[in-house]
Amino acid sequence: MNPAAKGKLSLPAGRDIKAVVSRDDHMMRWWMALIGVYLIVTLAMPLYAMLSKSVSTYRFDLQQFEFQVSDEAGDFTSPPVLASSLNQTLGAVSAQALNTSADGRLAATEFFPDFSFRSPVNYRIRGTSEQAAYLVGSSLTTGTEWTEIDSNTFRRVQLRPVASTGLGNFSTYFSTPALMGSIRNSLYIAVISTLITVTLAFGFAYALSRSCVRYKSTFRLIAMIPILVPSLLPGIALIYLFGNQGMLKELMFGGTIYGPTGIVLGSVFFTFPHAFLIISTALSISDARYYEAAVSLRSSPWRTFRVVTLPGARYGIISAAFVVFNLVITDFGLPKVIGGQFNVLAVDIYKQVIGQQNFEMGAVVSVVLIIPAILAFTIDRIVQRKQVALLSARAVPYQPSPDKKADSIWLVYCAMVSVFIVGLIAVCQYAALVKFWPYNLTLSLNNYQFDQMDGGGWASYFNSIKLGLLTAVVGTCIVFFGAYLVEKSNGFNTGRGLFQMVAMLPMAIPGMVLGLAYIFFFNSPANPLNVIYGTMTILVVCTVTHFYTVSHLTAVTALKQMDREFEAVAASLKQSALKVFTRVTIPVCLPAILDISIYLFVNAMTTVSAVVFLYSPKTTLASIAVLNMDDAGDIAPAAAMGMMIFYTNAGARILHLFASRKILKRTQAWRQR
Amino acid sequence: MSKSKSYLQIDNLWKAFGDFVALQDVSLDVFEGEFVCFLGPSGCGKTTLLRAIAGLDLQSRGSVIQDGVDVSELPPAQRDFGIVFQSYALFPNLTIRKNIAFGLENAGRDRASINNRVEELLQLVGLPEQGDKYPAQLSGGQQQRIALARAIATSPGLLLLDEPLSALDAKVRVRLRHEIKALQRELGVTTIMVTHDQEEALAMADRIVVINEGRIEQVGTPTEIYQNPQTLFVADFIGEMNQFEATIDDQRQLQIGSSRFSCRSHEFTSGAQVIAAIRPDNIVPQPLDYKAAGEVNCHRVVLKDMEFLGSFWRCRLHNENFKVNHLIADFSANAVRRLNLQPDQSMMVQLPEDTMIIYARDEARV
Amino acid sequence: MLRKLLLAPVAVSLLAATSLAGAATELTVYTAVEAEDLKRYAETFNEDHPDITINWVRDSTGIVTAKLLAEKNNPQADVVWGLAATSLLLLKSEGMLEAYAPAGVEKLDPKFVDKSDPPTWTGMDAWVASVCYNTVESEKLGLSPPASWKDLADPMYKGHVIMPNPNSSGTGFLDVSSWLQMFGEEDGWKYMDALHENIARYTHSGSKPCKLAAAGEIPIGVSFAFRGAKSKAAGAPLDIIVPSEGVGWDMEATAIVAGTANLDAAKTLVDWSITEKANKMYNVGYAVVGMPGIAQPVKYFPEGLLDAMIDNDFEFAANNRKRILAEWQSRYDSKSEAK
Incomplete structure (x- = not known):
């Protein structure tokens, strides 16, 4: 083998062979182009509109x-x-x-x-x-x-x-200390929250994968709870716990929960499951053989931890850190509820747009907010790629052995984290049922009379369910089909590469920014698509786009596990690619498809940031209602609505579990040997 | 065989992936009904060639003519072939029956004829009882047969097998290569199989195409390839080969180290630096006192060690004159018993002149 | 897929539009009126005009204003009914309002009618600043009730006052602009400097300080009388204090959005919005309404509110809004995070 010598070879002159494009390929390219156009219209063009808004000056x-x-x-x-x-x-x-x-x-x-x-x-x-x-x-x-x-x-x-146009807005922004301070504040809370969350989640994941602690499945379930509620719900719970009339206000020792303390505590709550999931995965792929080696070398447990465990999970930890950082810095609901005077970027966008009707400055803050988000996202992608490389090595799964002392310490640890999570949810539920905190503690359902409050009443709740279902159905179709085309179509490499890139983009775009970009783009009278402005459609489109990346990656992972040659076999048998898609691809990927749907549903139920600029009176949403009721000071009803979202999502999860089981049983009989 | 008509013609095929040239000027004729093996180390381009024939990855230059039709630019669906992949690519969620029927469904056939054909194919591959199972419920060998049944279901003119046996364990592999060969004979379908396993190629192929670094090294029947490897690469890749640096003395003589050997006639000029090669099984053991009249190429060696490999012994021989550390020879168990060969004893070996092959030195590749 | 996705809602809305055209006119009405009153407003209106259906777009003043401005070139609203006059002035200066003198406009207090002729907006009711004072919590802290704005700057109240952020709340802006008008620019800012020392935090919405005071989260909330009365009615231990210097106010007002496709129905609604019946309807929640002599005292509303209302210069407020907010932000928004 001498690659250098081979490199010198070149093709003889002559015409390049040009494939006659088959009907299937033609179809697939058209479809891909169509979904590509969808992404461009729903993502690239609004972002461009926002960018041009940020340089539009007066x-x-x-x-x-x-x-x-x-x-x-x-x-x-x-x-x-x-x-x-x-x-x-x-x-x-x-x-x-x-x-x-x-x-x-x-x-x-x-x-x-x-x-x-x-x-x-x-x-x-x-x-x-x-x-x-x-x-x-x-x-x-x-x-x-x-x-x-x-x-x-x-x-x-x-x-x-x-x-006119120019960078005037940016110079105004950077010469306004109140606005500049937000950059520092945002970074500050993001870094602190990231440190705490990743440490806590690492301990939790470590306990569940490396010790024989009891009640593992319960702990795992509890760790996932925060995903089911809007990010501002922990804020509400914290106010009831540590506010000036809080149940545990003495614990604040005269300090205030309003501000960084509250934001960080709430952020730890709502980012915990994300960090936990990523680190768990990283820990579960670590190779047991290293541990056996460490034991045979009489390495102390602490040394083993430092030399084996940490390096093995390092990509997971880094990845989790960036995901958490990104979630915190782009979150809007929590600082809005409990941030007090502590200004952060996401809330600044809201204040600029809603409070001062200064759309240009809102666009400027958005651009500023995108920068750390894109940075964090890029680093995360690089790290993820490395982790995949690690994964490909065949590893022997680690089986922890019982250790009474360590296990009971871990049990206490996990229990404490669980109490924190369940506690916040329980406080919300209690607050929702109390008649008039703190003066009248009788329980009642008064706070559930949403029609008496701001935020659109019960209609919001049903709108949210409608949005969730539509997003799940429409989103799953678009995402899965798009991922299928990218993975399985032939040739057209530039197009596919481009599509992949665009599909990764939404993850780096904060919801607030996307929502604002949608106003600029879809509310322009020159845009023929402005008919969808103010409808449920724009909410669905926005939500699908906002959560596109993770869904896309789920679909791609599932599709990658399919044999690459199915389509080739079908072609040799003169069968259309569509037949393979409907008869084989969809049934085999059904678990992933269901996962994508529930992911989209849950997120559509809890999302606030992207849709806060886009809802109309006919399409008020439960999550926005939580925000607005809290904003109006109706904190108990806000908690009540938040709990409605929680129960609905929990219900949807359980339903999803049963449905998957049933469908799997029926269509995936082949999985059982 | 060579009298049959050519079914597949590959002309001056090139394939480049960016800067990397995977196939260089490959030309080949495959005859109707023939079983051809593409043999070569991994990364040599054999699979690339197969995929170009199938239209799965188009060549960069050159043409493919199948049954008189230029299919060079056609997509796979417009060509006529059945294919079995290394992974089998059986549809995991469809039963065996449905897998086999997959290609039959839109050929204007009615249900009953499809069912008949499926049963026929299940019989053909010897799995008549397994039709309602799912692929994962079958053994690897059974899955392989189902993949084969699916590939031939539509009676394609060309059957392509991409390393079809490499995922199986040794025993099953030997049995299956028998079955596939028999099936191919029975159906008379022109077949191309890609493999990196020389034994497999020798056992199954009518002709073997040895490929190395994107080029065809040699095309020939298994015996031709084995007995008369045209290049050192082929010699080395197929079976074992002892190699010596040698100098040509004259038309019938060459020098290895300080020993002189007679050899087949050749075209090298005297003084030319060459490589002389001989297969281990061509080395003939003789007793120490052997010195038959007129026998040339007999040399005294020390038997360094021996390894029992069942039907024969693999022996390492040493002679300081040969300028190589060891000479490897395969002696039959019979001969070892007859000559009472023991490690560390001296013996005579004969290197028959007609089994000694000579290659130019600069041809040698590392 | 895309096509279907895009066309389906269009088809649905077209269908809806055609089927409804025969039956009734639908008006999209943007409003910042409290959610709990909207149903009543629509029902009362429909008693007289059952053929007009109101589709409310309700949100806080800031959001509704932002929405209207954002939709400047593609207006979605037919009528604005119940938005702060300051906001309407902003819209007016963008040329977004249809000038129309509703029938009977002469019966309104001139303060409640736009000065242009024909007027672009008419007022409904006044929305008066007040201080919500939690008696229970204040007693615990040993505070005495403030009688005036100046009292509120007393160091005794340090950390015990919450007011809305004028950058995100109309109520907040109305407080700031009234102080500047009453005390003059220089003294006004001086007063706010002192007050800022006492403020625990600034909220986004104007009603929240009072709700927080009602919940005992903070003893003193600078808010508006209407909200205080509601909370008091709900049983909160509140005193509603009208500072002696006078109080800022804004009014909820009504206007037709220029370019509406339903001009006739819009005029019908605006005509009705200044009738005696409508004014009585406003009076259920608001002590001060646009038509003189109609208002009945509202339970829990503080005494003397009408007399305490300052002579508010809305034009000053609208034309200097940007400058005031920028000044406020640089003085208090950047300082506050040092805490």
Whole structure:
């Protein structure tokens, strides 16, 4: 073998063989292109719209306004003068101050230092172009016609800015300390939460995989609970526990739960299952033979842990760390509920857009938020690839042996973590049933009368279920079919590579950012797709896109486990690829398909960030209702609605379990030997 | 065989994956009804060639003509072949019966004729009772037979087998290669099998195509390939071969170390540096006092050690003149008994001149 | 798949539109009126106009305003019924409102009607700032009730006051703008500097401080009277304090969105929204309504509220909003995280 020598070889000149594309391949390419277009329309184009929004600036263009001042008799004898030339001589408004936002106003009197509203002179104002806009009082005036007004009215004249493009918004952002502080705050809570969560989850996963601790399956079940509730629910529970009227407020020793403490505690709760799952997987692939070697070398347990366990799980730990970091830094619900005065990026987007109607600045914060998220995501992908390489080695699974002392220590540890998780949920349920905390502790169902509250009432709950079902069905179809096409179609490599890339993108896009991008893109009247704005469709589309990546990866993993040659066999037998797809691929991948559906359903039920900008009164959602009821101070009903989501998701999970079992039994008989 | 008409013609086939050239200028004729094996080490390009014939991975240059039709650019579905993969690629969720029927279903056949054909095929591969099981419920060998049945169900003109036996254990493999060969004879279907197992190729093929680094080294019947390997690679790859650096003396003589051997006539000029090669089983053991009149190529060696391999002994012989550490020879159990051979004893061996093959030195590859 | 996905809802909505056209007009009405009142409003309206169906889009003031502005070039709403006048002024300055003088507009207090002619909006009821004071918790902490805004800046209340963030809450902005109007710009900011020292945190919504006070989470919440009365009615140990300097207020108002496809129905609704019947309807929750002489005292509402309302300059508030908010943010939003 001499690859160098072979490398020198080259093909003889001649025509490249061009495959006659079969009907199947044609079909598959069309479908792939179609799903590709779907991803572009639902992901790339909205993001582009958002990006262009972030560089769309507003400026007072002084060239566009012209004034004329009369003499005391009211005759306009002096020549008209441009605002820009007035400003040049006066220096009244600095260049920086001319940059503004969409609702910027500039008083016309700025250009007349000796202005007095008692003066008998009259003023005229007009635009030099049709775009020029100014307010007289609150009435909008545009165009090149002169408007004549007395001096008392002239003080009510405000110039309006015109739109242009540039990086002005970014420079405004980075020169606003209140906004800049959020970057630091976001990183701070993300790092702290990540450290705590990963440590806790590692211990938990270690106990379940490396010790003979009892009640393993119960602990595993409890660890997954937080996935079933919106991220802001732990926030509500923490308020009931540690707020100023909290059941355990003494534990705060005068500190406050509102702020980083609350965000970190809540983040640990809602990111725990994610970290636990990843680390468990990493620990379960570690090779038992290393442990046998360590024992035979009389290595101390601590040394074994350092030399064998940690390195074996290191990719899992790194991956978990980045996933948690990403979840925390992009989360919106929790800091909104319990963040107090502690500003973070995700909430800033909301405040900019909802509080100040400053969409451009919202887009700027979004762009800033994407950067750490994409970084974390990229590192995670690289690490994941390494972990896969580790996986391919055949490992002997580790069988822990009982150790009374260690096992009881682990039991206490797992129990404590479980108490934390179950405790928060239980507190929420209790709070939801108390009539008027803390003054009237009788139990009642008053808080479940959602129709009396903000947030859309019971309709929100049913909308959420509808969204969950639609997302599960539509999303599973698109995701699985897309993954199938990418995995199993022939040729068209560039297209497939591109598709893979786009499919990975949603994971790096924070929900808030996606939601905002959707407003910009779908609410534009120039967009023929704006018919879906304000409908359930846009919520489904947004949710499917938001959770596309994980579903796609699940599908791809399942498809990769299928024999690569099924399609080749079918082609040799002159059977269509579609027949293999329906008769073989779908039945064999049914477990994965069900997993994708339940994943999409649960997430559609709990998601807040992506849809908070997109819901309409007909499509209010339970998770948004939790947010809005909490926002309005109806914390107990918010807890009640949160618990409804929990029970629904738990129910869906159980249903999914039974359904999978039944379907597996019927269609996957072949799995049993 | 060579009188049959050519069924598959491969002309000047090249295949490149980026910068890597996997097939270089491969040309080959396969005759109707013939069983051809592509043999070579892993990564040599044999599977690439098979996939090009099937249309699964198109060649970069050159043409494939099947049964008079140029199929070079056609997708697999428009070619005429059945295929069995190493993994068998049986549909795990379909019963054996449905797996076999898979290709029959849209050929305008009615249910009954499909069922008949499936039963016929199950009989043919000797698994008439297993039709309602799922693939995972069968043994590897049985799965292999089902894959074969599925591939021939539509009576394709060409049967492609991609390492069909390599996933099986040794015993089953030997039995199955027998069965496949018999089945192929019975059906008369032109068959190409890819394998890296020389024994398999020798046992099954009508002709063997030895491939190395993307090129055909030699095409020939198993005996041709074994007895007359045209290149050192083939010699080395098929069976064992002792190699000596040698210098040509004249038309019938060469020198190995300080020993002189007579050899077959050849085209090398005297003084040329060559490699002389001989197979272990061609070395003839003789008693120490053997010196028959006119017998050349007899040399005294020390029997270093011997290894019992059932039907024969593999012996390592030493002679400091040969400039090689050991000479490997396979002696029949009979001969060992007859000559009472023991390790560390001296003996005579004869290297028959007509079994000694000479290759140019620069041909030698590492 | 994509096609189907996109076309299905269109088809459904077309179907819905055609089938409903004969029966009734549907109006999409954006509102920030409390959720619990919406049903009553719609039902009362339908007593007189059963042929018009109201589809509420209800959210907090900020969100509804943001939504309307975002939809500036593609308006989804027909009518805005129950949104802060400051927000409507913002919409007006974007040219998004249809000028229309509803029948009987002359019967309203002129304060409650837009100054343009014809007016672009008409007021429904006033929404008055107040301080919610939890008597139980305050007693525990040994606090005495504040009588004025200035009292609230007393160091005694350090960490015991919550107010809405003006950057995300209309109520918060109304407080800030009223202080600036009452005390003058300079003293106004000075006052807020002092008050900021006492604030435990700023909330996103305007009703939350009062609800938090009602729940005892904090003793004092700067909120609005209406919310306080509701919580008091629900049994919370609250006193609703009207600071002596006067209180800021905003009104809930009604306007037609320019470009509506249902102009006639929209006019019908706006006409009705200023009738005596409508004003009586508003009076159930609000002590101050647009039509003089209608209002009956509302239970739990503090006395003297009407007299305490300052002469609010909405135009000042709207035109200086951006500047005030930026100033507020740089003074208090960045400082607060040091805690």
